[in-house]
Amino acid sequence: xxxxxxxxxxxxxxxxxxxxxxxxxxxxxxxxxxxxxxxxxxxxxxxxxxxxxxxxxxxxxxxxxxxxxxxxxxxxxxxxxxxxxxxxxxxxxxxxxxxxxxxxxxxxxxxxxxxxxxxxxxxxxxxxxxxxxxxxxxxxxxxxxxxxxxxxxxxxxxxxxxxxxxxxxxxxxxxxxxxxxxxxxxxxxxxxxxxxxxxxxxxxxxxxx
Numbered sequence: 089x090x091x092x093x094x095x096x097x098x099x100x101x102x103x104x105x106x107x108x109x110x111x112x113x114x115x116x117x118x119x120x121x122x123x124x125x126x127x128x129x130x131x132x133x134x135x136x137x138x139x140x141x142x143x144x145x146x147x148x149x150x151x152x153x154x155x156x157x158x159x160x161x162x163x164x165x166x167x168x169x170x171x172x173x174x175x176x177x178x179x180x181x182x183x184x185x186x187x188x189x190x191x192x193x194x195x196x197x198x199x200x201x202x203x204x205x206x207x208x209x210x211x212x213x214x215x216x217x218x219x220x221x222x223x224x225x226x227x228x229x230x231x232x233x234x235x236x237x238x239x240x241x242x243x244x245x246x247x248x249x250x251x252x253x254x255x256x257x258x259x260x261x262x263x264x265x266x267x268x269x270x271x272x273x274x275x276x277x278x279x280x281x282x283x284x285x286x287x288x289x290x291x292x293x294x295x296x297x
Contacts, residue, residue, distance in 0.1 A: 133268075140262070144208045145206070147205050159171075181240035181244055215281040222269065229259040
């Protein structure tokens with residue numbers, strides 16, 4: 089029985105043919121590793137978005153129906169109460185004190201305030217229009233910060249303001265959270281942000297993202 093030896097093709101030093109299968113496997117592994125790394129942050133932002141959205145929605149519902157928490161029963165918006173009057177009418181410090189007093193009880197102020205709470209709350213819960221919600225929410229929080237006027241150590245009647253921080257208080261934190269959620273595209277997880285972003289009108293107007 090004859091044994092035929094196949095000629096060996098000499099290998100050239102330094103020359104290798106890359107394995108496509110190996111590359112695909114490495115790429116897939118890298119993608120999975122990257123996804124695993126980003127997942128905790130993604131879910132954290134989504135959770136923060138939903139919690140913040142509930143804060144705005146609850147404020148709207150309580151002021152509308154008077155659940156007996158911050159708004160007493162029978163004094164909700166549906167009962168004829170003014171949602172903004174209680175806050176604006178009690179401003180007792182700051183450069184816009186008299187201006188806020190003149191706004192208190194105004195129908196336009198009530199509607200603007202309540203629509204802002206509802207719109208921002210719904211946008212956060214659904215995960216849509218986060219840039220618009222961040223802009224509107226930041227303006228609202230800035231006005232409320234001025235109304236509180238944390239830099240004041242004393243109110244206009246001379247009593248202590250009890251301000252815990254002259255610059256950063258919860259309105260500033262809320263504004264920062266809204267901006268962070270918009271920048272992180274937090275509506276893509278546990279929301280319909282991706283579907284919203286594909287709408288033609290949203291594609292043409294990036295500020296609607």
